[in-house]
Amino acid sequence: MATGSIMASEERELVLTRVFDAPRDLVFKAWTDPNCVAMWWGPHRFTNPVCELDLRPGGAILIHMRGPDGTVYPMTGVFQEVVEPERIVFTSAALDDKGTPMFEVLTTVTFTEQNGKTKQTMRARVIKMTPQAAPYVAGMEQGWTQSLERLTAYVATHAKELR
Amino acid sequence: MPLAPDHLSTTLAALSDPTRRAILARLATGQATVTEIAAPFAMSMPAVSRHLKVLEHAGLITRGREAQWRPCRITAEPLKDVADWVAHYRRFWTESFDRLDDYLQDVQKKGKKHGHGKHHGE
Numbered sequence: 012m013a014t015g016s017i018m019a020s021e022e023r024e025l026v027l028t029r030v031f032d033a034p035r036d037l038v039f040k041a042w043t044d045p046n047c048v049a050m051w052w053g054p055h056r057f058t059n060p061v062c063e064l065d066l067r068p069g070g071a072i073l074i075h076m077r078g079p080d081g082t083v084y085p086m087t088g089v090f091q092e093v094v095e096p097e098r099i100v101f102t103s104a105a106l107d108d109k110g111t112p113m114f115e116v117l118t119t120v121t122f123t124e125q126n127g128k129t130k131q132t133m134r135a136r137v138i139k140m141t142p143q144a145a146p147y148v149a150g151m152e153q154g155w156t157q158s159l160e161r162l163t164a165y166v167a168t169h170a171k172e173l174r
Numbered sequence: 175m176p177l178a179p180d181h182l183s184t185t186l187a188a189l190s191d192p193t194r195r196a197i198l199a200r201l202a203t204g205q206a207t208v209t210e211i212a213a214p215f216a217m218s219m220p221a222v223s224r225h226l227k228v229l230e231h232a233g234l235i236t237r238g239r240e241a242q243w244r245p246c247r248i249t250a251e252p253l254k255d256v257a258d259w260v261a262h263y264r265r266f267w268t269e270s271f272d273r274l275d276d277y278l279q280d281v282q283k284k285g286k287k288h289g290h291g292k293h294h295g296e
Binding site (some may be wrong): 027029031032033037038041047050051052053054055131133135 | 263265266267268269270271272273274275276277278279281282
């Protein structure tokens with residue numbers, strides 16, 4: 012069974028941790044072998060008819076996620092670092108509900124051994140906005156994650172007036 | 175009213191400044207005039223006005239039309255857009271990791287059946 016948490020660490024990062032009851036080599040393989048990745052990537056009831064990983068710095072990531080209603084959501088990215096079996100770093104485009112890229116996210120996933128289990132730590136950071144958002148990039152340097160966390164709480168408590 | 179993605183970016187940019195977040199936190203408790211908003215901050219009125227303009231441009235606040243008062247009010251719609259994105263993002267990874275967990279358990283069970291199971295001597 013996995014245990015996990017999600018929290019904002021530094022202001023601009025979103026951090027998710029999980030402990031998997033599996034050896035580190037196996038978890039690393041699950042993240043880096045396209046056949047394995049296709050088995051779990053995406054929300055429940057999604058499949059991944061296309062899953063291509065060019066596992067080296069600069070190598071491309073191409074995943075076509077298919078939702079339960081048949082809609083295909085292409086996702087592209089680029090590996091920045093691959094350190095077997097402890098770390099992978101990649102950039103990817105964050106898409107909105109309609110599949111439009113909103114900004115680029117740098118994701119770092121590290122794997123550490125913990126009494127025969129594997130602790131996985133994922134850090135995600137917004138690094139680039141879409142062209143129309145470019146004038147605001149400078150302003151995005153910090154603070155977004157914490158803002159989001161706080162505002163999510165705010166919105167939750169003001170849900171009534173939002174409808 | 176649905177917001178386009180670049181609105182989300184504008185909202186995020188407006189929220190990236192701690193002073194503006196503090197202003198919003200103040201307005202979350204009720205509307206206030208510029209003077210009231212400026213009171214806790216060690217900055218000039220023009221500086222506060224500049225922050226208010228950014229917030230207004232992002233649609234995070236509205237300002238009254240009365241010339242003398244122009245009270246500021248928080249508007250929640252853009253915040254909902256941001257909250258939706260965070261929720262979407264969380265769900266994507268949380269569900270993916272649930273599936274990864276199941277997958278890892280399956281693979282290990284199969285490994286044991288085929289005589290390769292050397293992990294965890296349950």
